[in-house]
Amino acid sequence: MLTRRLFLKSSALIGCSAAASPWLSSAAFASAPGDNRLVIIILRGAMDGLDVFQPYGDRDLAGLRRTLSLGPDRNATDLDGFFALHPALSPLLPLWNAGQLSFAPAVSTPYRDKRSHFDGQDMLEAGTGTDLETEAQQDGWLNRLLQQMPGQDSETAYSVAAAQMRILQGAAPAKSWTPRAIMDLSPQAQLLLTQIYHEDPLFRDASQQAMEIVAGLSPGITSTRNGEEHLELARFAADRLNGATRIASFSLPGWDTHVRQTNGLTRALTRLSDTILTLKADLGRNWERTTIMAMTEFGRTVRENGSGGTDHGTGGAMLVAGGAVRGGRALGDWPGLSEGDLYAGRDLMPLRDIRAYAAWAMHAKFGIPKAVLEGAVFPGLDMGPDPRLLA
Template identity: 55%
Template sequence: MTDRSRRYFLGRSLALGCSLAASPLVTPVTMASAPWDTRLVVIILRGAMDGLDVVRPVGDPGFAALRGGAGAPGGHALDGIFALHPDLSGLMPLWQKGELGFVHAVSTPYRDKRSHFDGQDILEAGTGQGLPGRDRDGWLNRMLQTIPGISAETAYAVGREDMLILTGDAPVANWSPDAALALSSQAQRLLESVMHDDPLFRDTLAEAIALSQSDLMEVAGGNPIDAGDMMNAMQDNMRPTRDRERVGSVARFAAERLRGDSRIAAFSLNGFDTHAHQERTLPRALAPLQEAVLTLREGLGDVWGKTAVLAMTEFGRTARLNGSGGTDHGTAGAMLLAGGAIRGGRVLGDWPGLAEADLYQRRDLMPTRDVRAIAGWAMRDLFGVDRALVEGTIFPGLELGTDPKLIL
C-alpha cells in the first residue's frame, strides 16, 4: 500500500483502544478477486434517488406540468428528450466520450409498501418482493459462487457492517478505509494473546496494527506514539467527516485495489431521501456521487477502460412535487452507468410517458424494466456468466429480456 493510501486509511477517523468502528459516516467497502481482467463497481444510492430530477425528461410535456418550476427545461442536454441535472455537470465529459450512460424507468420487483429498508434489502439480495430481510446472501456474492477458484482479498480491517449485496458463501474481503486502530501496548499484547491460535484473526489484526501504527507515527512526525497522540486521534475521530473527503477516500481505496488483483468493488452513498426542498437537498447528494465517479476514473488510470460502474437505488420517487417542494417514495427511477467498458452516450429504457394515465397508480413513474436485468447483462458481458445462471441462480426467477448491449 502506498504512503498516500495509508494516510487515507488513517484519514480523520482514528479510534482509541479496541474500537474498530468509526463514525456513522464511514462507508464499508467490499472487495472480491476473480479470474478475469474486467472490473465491476456497484454503488448503492441509499434513500431512493429521484431519477426524474437527475435524468430529466424535458422533452416530455408532462414533466413541466408535474414538477412546476422544478420541471422547467434545464440541465445539460443528453439527447432530444433527456437532460442531466446541473449538479452532475462534471460528468458531461464522460458522456461526450461515451463513458457515461443512464437507464430510465427501472425498478426492482418491490411495489407499493415503499420502505427504504425492505427496498434496499430486495435491491441488494436481488430477489423478489416476498423475501425481505437480511438472513440471505446478495446477488454479487451468488455470482461469485458460480465461479470456481474464487479467492478473497486479504482482510484489512473491520468496517461497521457488511453490504448485503456481497454477503454469502463466496469469500470476500471487507474494509472501511476511514477506520483505523490505535492500541495501547497492553491492549495490543492482550489481543495478540487472545487471537494467537486463530490464523485469520491473528494475521488480520497484525496487518491492521501495522498500517495504523505506521500512520500514527506519520501523524506524530516519526516520533514514538504517546497517550497524547492517541487522544488526538480519538478527538479527530469524533469530528464529522465531510462528504467529499469520505467519498474520495472510499473511491481512491477501491481504485487502488481494482488496479491490483481485485475485480469487484461495492460501496454505498447516502442522502437521496428528498422529501422537502429538493432543489437544495438533492444537489448535496449528487456531489458525492459525482466525486465517486470522477475519483474512480482518475484512480483507475488505464484500468478504467476495463471497468463498468453501476449506480442503482432502491426505488424512485413520486412524479409530482409535494407541498414541501420535495418528492415522496415512488416506484421506477433511473440508474447510472459509467466506465470505459460501457457503451455510453445513451439513455436506455422504454420510456412510459408522464401523462396521468401512464403513471403507476397515477402517482409514480411506471417501471418498464427490471434493474436486475441491467446488472445481469453487465455481468454476462463483463464476466461471461451464462444467461441460465443469471436467471436461475444469481437473480432467481428473473427474465433478462432483450440485450441492451451495455458493454463494448
C-alpha cells in the same frame, strides 16, 4: 496511529470469530479472474431519477413539477433533445461525450407499493423477485455471482461501508472495509495488544492481518478530512481494483429528498460525481476495463410535494459509467408522464427490471451464462433483450 479497522468477512483465512476482534469492523470487496472491473454503488434513500435525468421533452413534466426538473431552462444540460442532465452532474459531461456515461430512465426492482427504504434496499441487494424470496435468501446477488465464477478468492470482492452490505454476503469469500473507524494506537500499544492476544490464534491472526492490510495501502488512502468520506471510498476501491480485486461495492447516502430537494439532491449528486471522477483518475488505464453501476431502491413521485421535495415512488433511474460502457445514450424506452401512463396514478411506470441490466453486464464482463443469471444469481429474472450496455 492506526486509522482503519477492517472486518474481514467470510474470509477463509480467519473465520467468523474474527468479528470479535477489537481491531475489526465492516466493509466489502472481491476479486475474480480476468481484467474486467465492476463497481456497484448503492444510492441509499431513493434517488429521484426524474430530477437527475430530466425528461424535459415530455410535455406533462412542467405541470407535475413547477420548481423541479425543468430542463435546459433551469441550467440543466441537454443530452439528446429529450433528456437533460442535472447541473450538479455537469462534471460528468465529458464522460457522456466520450461514450462512457449512460442511464436507464424507467427501472425498478420487483418491489412494489410498500415503499419502505429498508425493504426496498434489502430486495435491491438480495436480487430477489418477491418479499418472501428476500426473507428466505440470506445472501446477496454479487456473492451469488462470485459463486459461479471459477478462480475467485477472498481478494476478488470488497464491500466498503460503515455497515455490512447484504449484496456481498454469502458463501463466496469476500472482504469488508470500514472507512474512518479511527483507533489512536501508538506502536507501543500495538505491540502490547499483539502480546496480549499471542496465545489466542483467532484474535492474534485477525489483528495481524488487519495491520498488514492497512500498512499495504497506497499512500494517502489512510487519511481523510470530514466531508470527504465518499472520496475515501473511491480511493480505497480504486486501490484494491488496481490490484487483485475485480468487484467492489459501496453505498452513498443522502438521497431521501422529501423537503427542499434542490439543495439535498445537489449535494448528493456532487458527491456522486466526485466519486466517479476519483475512481476514473485513480484507476488510470484500468478505467477502460471498468463498469460502474449506480442503483437505488426505488424512485420518487412524479409530482413534487408542498415542501419542495418528492415522496417515495416506484420507477427510478440507474446510472452507468466507465471506460467499458457503450454510453452517450439513454437505455430502454420511456413510459410517459400522462395520467394514464403513471403507476398507481402517482409514480413513474417502470418498464424494465433493474436486475436485467445488471445481469447483462455480468454476462458481458464475466461470461456468466444466461440460465445461471436468471436462476442462481437473480432468481426468477427474465433478462429480456440485450441492451448492449457494454462496448
